[in-house]
Amino acid sequence: MSTTETRPGTPGPAADAEAGARPAPPPRDFDRPRFLKVFTGVFFLVLFAPIALVVLFSFNSSRSLQNFEGFSLRWYERFFENEALRDSLIASIEIALLTMVVATALGTLLAYGLVRARVRFSGALNVLLLVPLVTPEIVAGVSALLLFTQVGLELSLTTIVLAHITFSISYVTVVVRARLASLNPEVENAAMDLGATRLQTFRLITLPALWPAIVAAGLLVFALSFDDFVMSFFTTGESPQPLPVRIWSAIRFGVTPTINAIGTFMLTVSVITIGLAIALPRLLGRRESGLGVLLGRENA
């Protein structure tokens, strides 16, 4: 970015030679107008300002939600001292972990089947797969609730996990499938040609190639499940409720700064998870970033 910045009256090449050590920046490209920078700045300000306020006021020493009166951790103490909230936090983490493991395993297998099975209607299946991603969550939540009451399943952590898994599988499959599609099928043929059975080929060749996508997809699912509200709201039992549902119940009796602390805490967990999803493939010795994997880019 800095290389495209230019002041009016940029010295020409001759002046540049005289100036010696400091080369003049090249003239501004006409396709990079200055207003785009301003626009981008405003966009990110609007995007992050409310979140920044929540984070800031979670450290406020007073109850006020308008005036910041000094730094303190008292709202965090409140949060962790509250047994119901702590139970909710643990429940949320359990749900997210279980969802992550099951959805990642199922989603990966589904992706493998969709890409490699060469079935006649795989095109239609691929579209169906996207339906959960665009279904309004409230519809998915209500239908999950109806299904569970219909079959007589008591609402509990189990029902939340089941509901979360159903919507998470699509995310895993989309991410892993993109990766798998970019994997040359001749490589799997080569493994079999060299004496590996189908299962050995999957374990020794396919899985290592998919690893970055699987890790990234799993962490994405963890983050999605951890802060999901709508699905959890419809499928939760009495107690313990996942954290987002608990916050919602608490807010009905008035907003306390503890909510800010919980919000900030959840934000931190999500950011760390997504950060890991992006960084882990690189840490595992791959030359690609998890971001490329998540966005379905071919080998970066």
Next chain:
Amino acid sequence: MSEDRLRAHAAEPRASAIRFEGVRKQFGDAVAVERLHLEIASGEFFSLLGPSGCGKTTTLRMVAGFDQPSEGRIFLEGEPVERVPPYKRNVNTVFQSYALFEHLDVERNVAFGLKRRKVADDETRVRVREALELVELTGREKARPGELSGGQKQRVALARALVNRPAVLLLDEPLGALDLKLRKQMQVELKGIQREVGITFLYVTHDQEEALAMSDRIAVMEGGRIKQCGSPEEIYEQPSGPFVAGFIGVSNLLAGVVQNGAVKLASGDSCVADMPSDCPPGSEVHLSVRPEKIWIDELEEGMVEVKGTIVERVYVGTTTQVIVELAPGMRVTALEQNTARVHSHDRWRIGDRVRLGWHRQHARVLR
């Protein structure tokens, strides 16, 4: 030393390595391979040559076991293989894309097949080292495929297949992704390696020059069928039909009608030629003459002779292509060597009337 260990099959008598019996392969409605009868001898360098979509890769994949014949049988070393899965067949493949395992280094790529076959670690180490020596990649054991050049990847793929000492090595356009100079160099090396290890090579290519340069025998395929099968010389000098003549090398195909034991060309010239038995007088045929067999102006006694006008001269280094028009729309290409003594350059100009001639045994009448 290393040669002795790799020369597993050289000592055996020249038995059949692969035999196709009436093999046919269909994908949906499309027929990829039709009525394939072929026997490839042990130790032979055999090429399947044809344009893309002619069925040559499908044939290879059926030998490897990735595709099953719709009809007919394939025998490997005399044994039928329709019930044998790819990982139990005594063949290995060098893929066009190399298909190296990106997450394994060169050494572990090459050792992959031996590990699957539970070869002892000591022996694996020795054989991997020998295979890498054979392809001249010693010193790159720890490199990942991503760090290698195209030519080096190609060598790893070759070593990875050869190290298993298969009965047959299947090569699917292995040089297709290399640049011209490297390709020429690898052609010579591949041929040398094949002679050294004595393993049967079944080589698939669309590059006629490559097939001519390396093969003991070539099968020219078109539309799923073998058009002609024979040594490079036979295929080149005695093409069985217009397709083979046109696909292998450059050939002049002149349309004409059989008349009085000669071919009467559309230009009015009458060319004496050896007439195959299936060309009775009046039948429409093509006369095929290779450009390098055509002489210009200074003809010998008894040559078949036609007349025309030079319309183009294309200088291509060692030779010059002289294009002569016999009649409107009927052109013949002749090749003149640019030797130390003469350059066709100074000898003819565009628009000159010239006489073209060839010995009658160099022309083929094709139906």
